[in-house]
Amino acid sequence: MRVPIIRLGRILLISIQTDLTDNDALCLQSDLIKKISDTEAQGVAIDITALDVVDSYMARIINDTVCMAQLLGADVVISGVQPFVALSMVEMGSDLIRAECVFNLEQAMKRLEIRMSTRGDICLKRDNYVQ
Amino acid sequence: MSSDLIRVPINGISDIICARLTVRREAARIGFSTADQTRVATAVSEVARNVINYATEGVCTLRDDSNSDELHLQVTIEDHGPGIDNVVEAMRDGYSTGGGLGAGLPGTCRLVSLFNIESRQGLTRVTFSLIRKRA
Ligand SMILES: Nc1ncnc2c1ncn2[C@@H]1O[C@H](COP(=O)(O)OP(=O)(O)OP(=O)(O)O)[C@@H](O)[C@H]1O
Ligand SMILES: [Mg+2]
Secondary structure (H helix, E strand, O other): OOOOEEEEOOEEEEEOOOOOOHHHHHHHHHHHHHHHHHHOOOEEEEEOOOOOOOOHHHHHHHHHHHHHHHHHOOEEEEEOOOHHHHHHHHHHOOOOOOOEEEOOHHHHHHHHHHHHHOOOOOOOOHHHOOO | OOOOOEEEEEOOHHHHHHHHHHHHHHHHHHOOOHHHHHHHHHHHHHHHHHHHHHHOOEEEEEEEOOOOOEEEEEEEEEEOOOOOOOHHHHOOOOOOOOOOOOOHHHHHHHHOOEEEEEEEOOEEEEEEEEEEEOO
């Protein structure tokens, strides 16, 4: 199952709707970094409400994806970490998600907009702007 | 109240999701809290992933061992792969022969009430239980 990546101006939005297999997650990772680079997106919001288990492998994929996005120049905000997922992750001591986390996608978008407004980047790919 | 065993084959990556859905459903049926359902589903996910990574295939067995005092779900995950060279080392945080973080087994151990691992060439068996006093 391919997870769609939606573009809203300079922000890419990903809402994971079902449990992801390892392959789905790796696929999403490569789709995302390609899309960030193609669009010079400055922000990425990832909603993981639908993930009701995040084992150490999935946590690592999320962390790696965040690092890759940051290397390219995009900020990442994660939303919707389930309470019992947070509990299991901390108890397991699995490497915690290194991105900023918020409750929902709306807050994620707000947070990204605030961050982007203070970056002062010059946009070379003008056509990507949606006013 | 020991009931029938539930067996879930672990032959491929998609079986990891199947196994953790099955264990979550069974934990809910027995009466474990949502937090405990998530703990045991996460534990199954970790150990089942090792089966796929290091032994290619195995089987996950669930047993309801509850009695009038406590809720008790026992999970056994076994494979007939190469075995673990050094079980004590494998339980140590940071030990990995697979290029992982080596966090899987020690992390799983922290999520459950009882944890046991036996391994030799041709058989690795990880058994763990979630046990809670009845309210
Ligand atoms: N079923 C198995 N068969 C053979 N060896 C195993 C098995 N399970 C674990 N091991 C060995 O034990 C080591 C530790 O396992 P553990 O799950 O703790 O870490 P990992 O799988 O290497 O990394 P992580 O789980 O953090 O991604 C593995 O690297 C592997 O050498
Ligand atoms: Mg592992």
